[in-house]
Amino acid sequence: GQQLNQSPQSMFIQEGEDVSMNCTSSSIFNTWLWYKQEPGEGPVLLIALYKAGELTSNGRLTAQFGITRKDSFLNISASIPSDVGIYFCAGPFHLQGAQKLVFGQGTRLTINP
Amino acid sequence: EAGVVQSPRYKIIEKKQPVAFWCNPISGHNTLYWYRQNLGQGPELLIRYENEEAVDDSQLPKDRFSAERLKGVDSTLKIQPAELGDSAVYLCASSLEWTGTPYGYTFGSGTRLTVV
Numbered sequence: 001g002q003q004l005n006q007s008p009q010s011m012f013i014q015e016g017e018d019v020s021m022n023c024t025s026s027s028i029f030n031t032w033l034w035y036k037q038e039p040g041e042g043p044v045l046l047i048a049l050y051k052a053g054e055l056t057s058n059g060r061l062t063a064q065f066g067i068t069r070k071d072s073f074l075n076i077s078a079s080i081p082s083d084v085g086i087y088f089c090a091g092p093f094h095l096q097g098a099q100k101l102v103f104g105q106g107t108r109l110t111i112n113p
Numbered sequence: 114e115a116g117v118v119q120s121p122r123y124k125i126i127e128k129k130q131p132v133a134f135w136c137n138p139i140s141g142h143n144t145l146y147w148y149r150q151n152l153g154q155g156p157e158l159l160i161r162y163e164n165e166e167a168v169d170d171s172q173l174p175k176d177r178f179s180a181e182r183l184k185g186v187d188s189t190l191k192i193q194p195a196e197l198g199d200s201a202v203y204l205c206a207s208s209l210e211w212t213g214t215p216y217g218y219t220f221g222s223g224t225r226l227t228v229v
Contacts, residue, residue: 004155040122040222040223041220041222041223042117042204042206042220042221042222042223043156043204043220044220045218088155088156090155095171095172096171096172097169097171098161098168098169098171100158100161100169100172101158101218102155102157102158103155103156103157104155105153105154105155106153106154106155
């Protein structure tokens with residue numbers, strides 16, 4: 001089953017606009033990660049969050065670890081064409097007898113210049 | 114420093130044929146992962162190696178999938194025979210160690226498999 005649910009599934013915005021996407025789960029996570037995947041490449045880590053309530057920035061990107069530990073959001077300010085890609089949230093989850101990194105289904109970002 | 118190297122980048126095969134993917138992790142990374150990413154989905158773990166030992170293969174379809182990591186460095190993932198539903202991107206990743214908190218994961222560019 002899907003442990004992490006991302007919304008929206010896709011976004012179409014104009015260059016310069018701000019972007020907000022989120023990730024929710026019915027389970028508690030102790031770590032939230034945000035990755036970006038560009039076409040033909042593997043995911044690249046953008047931001048890691050380790051404490052409930054934590055707010056972390058990486059340039060124009062800001063992510064927050066929800067107080068309930070069941071959600072996280074990612075904001076991108078003043079979007080530029082190179083922000084295009086698929087953004088995934090991820091976190092460690094105990095599944096089938098072992099801890100493993102599970103991913104959401106992604107938010108696809110498209111930017112009109 | 115070279116990243117995680119995967120080959121081939123693309124593979125098209127007919128169903129029921131065998132296929133193999135190769136991964137060379139970052140030098141010194143003891144932990145190696147194979148993920149499968151279906152179209153429109155996030156990656157899903159197939160198998161995790163600590164050095165040459167497969168420590169988590171609970172999500173590997175063992176009837177047709179196999180993997181090995183001889184000498185604890187390079188790894189191969191094999192499918193035999195391939196089915197139409199195996200069409201996906203197969204991603205390899207590596208990290209220094211698995212401590213229960215994912216940190217320092219580096220993904221390769223993946224192999225896009227199309228089964229026709």
